[in-house]
Amino acid sequence: MRILIVEDEYPLADAIQEILKRNNYTSDIETDGENGLNAALTNIYDLIILDLMLPKIDGLNILKELRTNNITTPVIILTAKSTTEDIITGLDSGADDYLAKPFNTNELLARIRALTRRKDKIIVYNLAYADIELNKNNRNLLCHTTGKSIKLGEKEFLLLEYLISNQKLVITKEQILDKLWGNEGLNLEYNNAEVYVSFLRKKINFIGSHVKIKAVRNSGYILEVDHDK
Ligand code: CA
Numbered sequence: 143m144r145i146l147i148v149e150d151e152y153p154l155a156d157a158i159q160e161i162l163k164r165n166n167y168t169s170d171i172e173t174d175g176e177n178g179l180n181a182a183l184t185n186i187y188d189l190i191i192l193d194l195m196l197p198k199i200d201g202l203n204i205l206k207e208l209r210t211n212n213i214t215t216p217v218i219i220l221t222a223k224s225t226t227e228d229i230i231t232g233l234d235s236g237a238d239d240y241l242a243k244p245f246n247t248n249e250l251l252a253r254i255r256a257l258t259r260r261k262d263k264i265i266v267y268n269l270a271y272a273d274i275e276l277n278k279n280n281r282n283l284l285c286h287t288t289g290k291s292i293k294l295g296e297k298e299f300l301l302l303e304y305l306i307s308n309q310k311l312v313i314t315k316e317q318i319l320d321k322l323w324g325n326e327g328l329n330l331e332y333n334n335a336e337v338y339v340s341f342l343r344k345k346i347n348f349i350g351s352h353v354k355i356k357a358v359r360n361s362g363y364i365l366e367v368d369h370d371k
Pocket residue numbers: 149150151193194195196
């Protein structure tokens with residue numbers, strides 16, 4: 143579970159991150175609207191905590207832009223603005239929930255649980271591509287051709303989930319670093335992405351699937367079905 147915090151008050155952003163960390167959520171902070179929007183558009187987050195008054199692009203416009211781009215990540219608006227009208231505007235713009243500052247920590251955590259639970263309910267289905275099926279609950283990868291299965295590690299799971307969800311697109315190594323490590327990925331070398339692609343290829347081969355992670359020269363990876371394999 144990875145959460146994006148878009149908040150221009152540094153102490154508050156840090157405090158939220160600390161609360162999340164203590165409750166086993168990984169999070170990234172962006173402190174202006176432009177970076178916040180760009181981060182959210184990567185679609186690697188499971189939830190976004192969004193301030194409204196932000197430098198460069200305000201929260202409502204970020205929200206509209208996300209929904210226009212079919213990014214359905216749940217968004218909790220966190221703001222000092224708390225008139226009924228503000229709340230209605232926020233919800234109409236595509237927010238899933240609204241919390242006025244100053245907020246109660248337990249209330250924030252309860253809302254995060256509620257929204258991510260709702261998301262889990264919607265997306266608890268197995269992801270499938272060609273002859274493989276990925277179980278989102280236990281990270282088991284099954285090959286229908288051979289009946290063999292194997293459990294994926296957390297990062298291998300995230301990687302395959304990402305490739306299957308974007309199966310017609312070439313996924314760059316940069317996107318893989320983003321997806322697997324978030325902001326920590328900024329300091330990582332591309333070979334970290336390559337290592338996990340290689341782990342995942344080995345597991346796909348092990349279960350005897352026709353699926354191949356094809357390397358696209360100078361750009362990244364894409365899923366492919368190889369019937370000669
Ligand atoms: Ca603000």
